[in-house]
Amino acid sequence: MAISLPHLNYSTATTPTQPSQPPLILTQDELKKIAAYKAVDFVESGMVLGLGTGSTATFAVDRIGELLKQGKLKNIIGIPTSKKTQQQALSLGIPLSDLDSHPVLDLAIDGADEVDGSLNLVKGRGGSLLREKMVESVCKQFVVIVDESKIVHHLGSTGASIPIEVIPFCWKFTEMRLQNLFKDLGCVAKLRTIGEGQNEKPFVTDNANYIVNLYFKGDIGDLNVASDAILRLPGVVEHGMFLNMATTVIVAGELGVTGDGPKCVIDLEIDMGVAGALQPRSLQRENWGSSFLKLTFEANEPVKDETSLNTYIGSINHHLSAYSLSSYGLNDAFDKSRPSLMMRCRRIMSSVKITEKLPNGQGTLYFTPAKGLTLCRQGQAPKECEVVPENFQILVRDRLEPRGAASRGASRHHHNDPQEEEPRPPSRVPVRKRLSEGRGNHIPCPARQTAPAPRQYVTHEHMDQRIKELIEAQALCSKDDLGKFQVPRFIGVIFKLKPHSLPTVRYESPGRTTLLDPFLTRIFNLYFRPKNLRKDVYAHSKDKEENLYSLISLKQYQGEKLEVFTRKFFELARKVDNLDRSEDNCFEMIEKVNEYIDLERMMSERHKSTKNVLAMKSPTTDKENERNCDEQGDKKRSKIDNGKSRKRNLLPKPVLPKLNVKILEIYHILAKDNFFRVAQPLEPIEGKLYCKHHKVMYHKTDWCYAVQRL
Ligand SMILES: O=C[C@H](O)[C@H](O)[C@H](O)COP(=O)(O)O
Numbered sequence: 001m002a003i004s005l006p007h008l009n010y011s012t013a014t015t016p017t018q019p020s021q022p023p024l025i026l027t028q029d030e031l032k033k034i035a036a037y038k039a040v041d042f043v044e045s046g047m048v049l050g051l052g053t054g055s056t057a058t059f060a061v062d063r064i065g066e067l068l069k070q071g072k073l074k075n076i077i078g079i080p081t082s083k084k085t086q087q088q089a090l091s092l093g094i095p096l097s098d099l100d101s102h103p104v105l106d107l108a109i110d111g112a113d114e115v116d117g118s119l120n121l122v123k124g125r126g127g128s129l130l131r132e133k134m135v136e137s138v139c140k141q142f143v144v145i146v147d148e149s150k151i152v153h154h155l156g157s158t159g160a161s162i163p164i165e166v167i168p169f170c171w172k173f174t175e176m177r178l179q180n181l182f183k184d185l186g187c188v189a190k191l192r193t194i195g196e197g198q199n200e201k202p203f204v205t206d207n208a209n210y211i212v213n214l215y216f217k218g219d220i221g222d223l224n225v226a227s228d229a230i231l232r233l234p235g236v237v238e239h240g241m242f243l244n245m246a247t248t249v250i251v252a253g254e255l256g257v258t259g260d261g262p263k264c265v266i267d268l269e270i271d272m273g274v275a276g277a278l279q280p281r282s283l284q285r286e287n288w289g290s291s292f293l294k295l296t297f298e299a300n301e302p303v304k305d306e307t308s309l310n311t312y313i314g315s316i317n318h319h320l321s322a323y324s325l326s327s328y329g330l331n332d333a334f335d336k337s338r339p340s341l342m343m344r345c346r347r348i349m350s351s352v353k354i355t356e357k358l359p360n361g362q363g364t365l366y367f368t369p370a371k372g373l374t375l376c377r378q379g380q381a382p383k384e385c386e387v388v389p390e391n392f393q394i395l396v397r398d399r400l401e402p403r404g405a406a407s408r409g410a411s412r413h414h415h416n417d418p419q420e421e422e423p424r425p426p427s428r429v430p431v432r433k434r435l436s437e438g439r440g441n442h443i444p445c446p447a448r449q450t451a452p453a454p455r456q457y458v459t460h461e462h463m464d465q466r467i468k469e470l471i472e473a474q475a476l477c478s479k480d481d482l483g484k485f486q487v488p489r490f491i492g493v494i495f496k497l498k499p500h501s502l503p504t505v506r507y508e509s510p511g512r513t514t515l516l517d518p519f520l521t522r523i524f525n526l527y528f529r530p531k532n533l534r535k536d537v538y539a540h541s542k543d544k545e546e547n548l549y550s551l552i553s554l555k556q557y558q559g560e561k562l563e564v565f566t567r568k569f570f571e572l573a574r575k576v577d578n579l580d581r582s583e584d585n586c587f588e589m590i591e592k593v594n595e596y597i598d599l600e601r602m603m604s605e606r607h608k609s610t611k612n613v614l615a616m617k618s619p620t621t622d623k624e625n626e627r628n629c630d631e632q633g634d635k636k637r638s639k640i641d642n643g644k645s646r647k648r649n650l651l652p653k654p655v656l657p658k659l660n661v662k663i664l665e666i667y668h669i670l671a672k673d674n675f676f677r678v679a680q681p682l683e684p685i686e687g688k689l690y691c692k693h694h695k696v697m698y699h700k701t702d703w704c705y706a707v708q709r710l
Pocket residue numbers: 052053054055056057110111112113122123124125126127128129132
């Protein structure tokens with residue numbers, strides 16, 4: 001396949017304004033080579049490398065051999081994913097080993113047959129899927145190299161095969177069971193063969209197995225469910241869906257190029273260290289309240305010397321920083337991730353500048369075009385051809401989070417709990433309902449019916465947070481049949497609603513001391529944060545911080561009516577500047593206030609012993625940490641600010657509910673939760689700071705404020 005890239009100049013570095021260059025036509029092989037060469041940039045001396053199989057991976061293996069020969073790479077150990085790659089590597093003099101000796105790999109580079117928007121892959125149309133999956137599931141970084149023809153909306157939806165490796169014994173039986181498994185989807189299962197007519201015989205893999213190809217008529221649906229169902233069949237060895245394994249996909253082709261000028265897109269997912277992990281649902285959408293924040297940097301204009309990139313967080317233009325109501329707010333997330341962001345961008349584009357300071361919480365990413373961009377034409381002088389084409393025709397999609405479990409792992413999980421196979425609950429199901437069913441996630445979020453069940457990586461810190469949420473949610477679940485609370489007029493004013501249209505909600509008689517604030521603050525966090533970023537919000541505004549602090553610290557006084565307290569809370573919340581005034585959220589807040597009241601009543605009347613659950617101090621927020629550090633570190637400022645600081649310290653600290661069940665019991669519940677798995681420590685690296693995530697997150701322990709607390 002030949003792809004026209006008319007906008008790319010033959011030699012942009014030397015003659016950028018040269019008029020009417022002939023359009024450059026790249027063949028599919030050339031595109032594969034471009035992607036492969038780009039991936040080899042990730043290779044460093046001393047690495048243990050997974051060497052992929054297929055026509056694209058061949059270019060990468062060749063390139064590695066070449067760089068070894070030139071002495072530009074040293075001490076590489078390759079783990080081949082097929083006999084063919086093994087032979088190729090040996091012929092190039094690449095030292096080889098196996099997984100027995102090297103159970104953890106630094107990097108693997110391999111091609112793929114299909115790549116979807118979540119970096120899920122179909123592999124194995126070359127028949128090497130088993131060894132590939134074995135190798136690529138244990139590498140710290142898995143770089144996938146494809147030409148643009150491999151990009152699909154949904155795996156299998158193009159009608160091409162999903163290969164399944166099966167044992168030869170009674171393969172027809174296994175083939176039939178595979179087909180029956182997806183008969184509702186019109187799936188056809190067919191043994192892969194080679195030769196024709198009388199010479200036709202089964203294709204045999206490197207492991208002496210057969211391949212059954214599955215052909216779907218459309219969308220497979222939930223990939224994890226499909227994966228589990230396939231792996232559960234006796235006789236199946238492995239399937240070719242590589243779910244949540246790729247950390248980077250390099251696509252060579254017209255993607256990343258638009259109109260008359262190059263378009264650069266960098267999709268980044270940044271671990272915000274927040275409990276309640278949900279995977280972003282699409283490349284263009286953020287998922288607030290989840291562990292991952294999706295940032296998209298995009299340049300639609302032709303690249304000039306210095307081009308400002310529009311920055312999106314999901315669909316919200318240019319907001320890199322908005323507010324940090326919780327300790328894991330967006331500001332913090334961005335600040336913490338900025339070094340790694342820069343590092344990443346520099347790897348992706350040869351010359352990237354990111355403004356060191358982000359004025360007013362807005363992020364602007366600047367970059368300049370790659371220097372020395374030279375594209376090879378056939379028949380061109382070899383010297384020029386040695387220059388690897390740069391980024392403009394390459395789209396790099398990165399997954400910054402540690403990769404999820406391989407599908408095999410997920411499968412075991414599902415074996416134990418058939419309930420987990422149910423589709424995710426629909427959007428806006430109250431959290432307590434889902435949690436009371438023993439499953440689900442704390443953050444209400446529209447679930448894509450066909451989306452793969454997210455399976456994320458959480459630390460013990462996240463687990464602890466989640467435990468608190470579970471306890472809270474379970475407590476909130478209790479019902480009563482007390483009287484009704486008529487929503488007061490002022491709420492209507494605040495939210496610009498017509499009071500008569502407001503609902504009535506249950507309410508217990510006011511007039512006693514409560515600790516409403518932690519709950520309301522949490523409610524505020526959970527329900528309001530996702531929707532309400534506005535352009536005019538300045539994250540670093542002093543006032544906002546002060547208001548925020550007051551909001552968190554707000555308490556109901558002895559004898560103060562709930563109505564009065566609620567008004568104060570709402571008014572203060574508005575000043576934090578992120579409060580959404582939409583009807584929905586108003587109702588949600590009112591509902592939550594009443595849920596709190598339920599909880600309080602429950603605790604005071606039915607479970608008096610649990611009243612002390614409110615005695616625990618909340619974890620120190622990062623803002624507080626930063627403030628404390630600042631105050632200790634900068635004595636001069638400390639003196640000047642002394643009055644202020646003292647005042648701050650006098651403010652009551654927020655509290656969160658204490659656990660009232662044993663951690664072990666909760667872990668048991670969480671073990672069934674498809675959203676979580678516990679982070680496993682990485683091997684320490686001598687002389688380097690590290691944390692569990694540092695390899696994948698590209699950060700040091702110093703930056704990793706969540707893991708530091710473990
Ligand atoms: O078994 C084959 C491998 O999974 C290949 O990586 C995959 O089929 C892609 O191959 P190619 O780069 O030749 O398109």
